[in-house]
Amino acid sequence: MLEARAVTVALAGQTVLQEATLTLRPGTVTALIGPNGAGKSTLLGCLSGAIRPDAGSVCIDGDAMEGLSAADLGRRRAVLEQTPSAAAPFLIEALVELGIPRAIPPRDARQIVHQALAMVGLSGFQGRPIDRLSGGERHRAHMARALAQMAAGRQLGAGRWLLLDEPTASLDLSHQGAVLRAARKAAAEGAGVLAVLHDLSLASAMADRVVLMQAGRIVIEDVPAAVLSEEHLCPVYGVDLAIAEPRPGTRAIVPVL
Amino acid sequence: MERTVASPAMAVEALAIGGLAVITVALAIAGLALGPVPLAPSDVIAALLGQAGPVEQAIVWEIRLPRIALGIAVGAALAVSGAALQGVLRNPLADPGLIGVTGGASLGAVMTIVLGGAVAGSLPADLRPFMLPFAAFVGAGVVIAFVFALARRHGETSVATLILAGVAVNAIAGAAIGAMVYISDDQQLRDLTFWTMGALGGAGWTLVIAAVVLTLAALPMMLARTRDLDLFQLGERAAFHAGLDVERSKLLIALATAIAVGAVTAAAGPIGFIGLVAPHLVRLALGPRHGVLLPASLLTGVALVLAADLAVRLAVPPAEPPIGLATSLIGGPFFLWLLIRGQGMRRHA
Numbered sequence: 001m002l003e004a005r006a007v008t009v010a011l012a013g014q015t016v017l018q019e020a021t022l023t024l025r026p027g028t029v030t031a032l033i034g035p036n037g038a039g040k041s042t043l044l045g046c047l048s049g050a051i052r053p054d055a056g057s058v059c060i061d062g063d064a065m066e067g068l069s070a071a072d073l074g075r076r077r078a079v080l081e082q083t084p085s086a087a088a089p090f091l092i093e094a095l096v097e098l099g100i101p102r103a104i105p106p107r108d109a110r111q112i113v114h115q116a117l118a119m120v121g122l123s124g125f126q127g128r129p130i131d132r133l134s135g136g137e138r139h140r141a142h143m144a145r146a147l148a149q150m151a152a153g154r155q156l157g158a159g160r161w162l163l164l165d166e167p168t169a170s171l172d173l174s175h176q177g178a179v180l181r182a183a184r185k186a187a188a189e190g191a192g193v194l195a196v197l198h199d200l201s202l203a204s205a206m207a208d209r210v211v212l213m214q215a216g217r218i219v220i221e222d223v224p225a226a227v228l229s230e231e232h233l234c235p236v237y238g239v240d241l242a243i244a245e246p247r248p249g250t251r252a253i254v255p256v257l
Numbered sequence: 258m259e260r261t262v263a264s265p266a267m268a269v270e271a272l273a274i275g276g277l278a279v280i281t282v283a284l285a286i287a288g289l290a291l292g293p294v295p296l297a298p299s300d301v302i303a304a305l306l307g308q309a310g311p312v313e314q315a316i317v318w319e320i321r322l323p324r325i326a327l328g329i330a331v332g333a334a335l336a337v338s339g340a341a342l343q344g345v346l347r348n349p350l351a352d353p354g355l356i357g358v359t360g361g362a363s364l365g366a367v368m369t370i371v372l373g374g375a376v377a378g379s380l381p382a383d384l385r386p387f388m389l390p391f392a393a394f395v396g397a398g399v400v401i402a403f404v405f406a407l408a409r410r411h412g413e414t415s416v417a418t419l420i421l422a423g424v425a426v427n428a429i430a431g432a433a434i435g436a437m438v439y440i441s442d443d444q445q446l447r448d449l450t451f452w453t454m455g456a457l458g459g460a461g462w463t464l465v466i467a468a469v470v471l472t473l474a475a476l477p478m479m480l481a482r483t484r485d486l487d488l489f490q491l492g493e494r495a496a497f498h499a500g501l502d503v504e505r506s507k508l509l510i511a512l513a514t515a516i517a518v519g520a521v522t523a524a525a526g527p528i529g530f531i532g533l534v535a536p537h538l539v540r541l542a543l544g545p546r547h548g549v550l551l552p553a554s555l556l557t558g559v560a561l562v563l564a565a566d567l568a569v570r571l572a573v574p575p576a577e578p579p580i581g582l583a584t585s586l587i588g589g590p591f592f593l594w595l596l597i598r599g600q601g602m603r604r605h606a
Binding site for chain 1: 347348484488489490491492494495497498499500501502503544545546
């Protein structure tokens, strides 16, 4: 389990997360949704260990987050940041390899890089410098870095949690699909996946569980069909929504203008 | 596996580092052989082995060897420190001189030269040679701590912020050094004037040995952290996510750069631009990975310093303009070129 218990975070005197309690389970994809400023990225930051809560606690695989070294955490979970960047024009293979700790032998590392690139549709891109790629390609290269870190973690007996902060924001439809399939595949292999998503239709398509947040609090956590309803969404987003059911269990959600 | 790129690239890297090593050794030998009194390479070797005449022996051991040893320490320390600071700050213009680290080290050293006489008497004789490098280390360390704190507050330092902070720090250090010069006596004034221009020939064996020992202690601390420096390029949050203990790594790199810059500045005075020029040349040729960048910058920095030293020694013999003038003469225009070209400003997403 990766769990946050009554986690509260205040930034500059303002409470951005209030007593949020959330449990991620292995093999499950959880979508975290809510308006801008709802505290989604802050909650993800607490679960990744990057933000230390002012109150409450976070446990990963039964261990308290504060007691773990950065290297240990790096083996247990991987994170795709909201706006990943690289200040140097690394080749793609070098960028993806950054996720892999030195404990992994070079041969295995190359294999992991190769597979991670294939999963995000960037096979054959390994020798290109990152500054020559499009924005979407860069984002997928960073996704491959997180996937490589997961694979390396699994090889070291961990690698159970994948946290994605808006993994599809800058991608076209086909690449959204590639990234979300990669996340689903990680879950199928036993990882617990948390994805902050703005696209509610995508959330319904990929997630087993949906968590709706508003103003630093978790409003509801349930299966997609239960959360993605007018009753829950309209008051939180403050707009009228048209919700259709294109396939059983999925929802297509657009604002009514 | 289709690793079409990796193997040739690694061969190029190995070849480049090998080539740089050969050039560096050749420059070191030339540095021992050439000068107002030219020596044949065979004389140099004989003198190193203690089998040459007293004059050759004195020229090699008392004049040229200490300055070559100091030149190697200066080039290695400044180039690797520059590359490491640029890595941590994600900023390719973070040269120890430009951002004020050398200025801080200089102030520490100048204060020791002018005011340290009283303290020196109470120190054991063995520790006295280390007083100057220690003061320079403290000065460099204070500036690095300031720059890192600035970078932390703003998340990421822009080139402009960093350079302006450097201008301010250098101005403060310059004013304080000016005050020290004002209160110094004639002999100190003479020492200071040549020291502040940067010179390899002025330091005696004791200071040279201190500089070499401290540089040798600091370099492995940085060379062991090339993966950390690669990870810093992702930003500190992402580096932590990838498993890096960011604060510990920053502390160790700050410590190592302060030791290295402090040690060589204490012995040779402020020598500018090596930490900017060497890593930039290597990046242009071999790319941004720190595993290659640091060792190649080390060799490039040493080669640049030894070449600059040869140039000033051979320019108007027997006079010897300070080497700091030569490095600034090369580095200043290079820096301008970088600014105009926009290389330093470019950000990679």
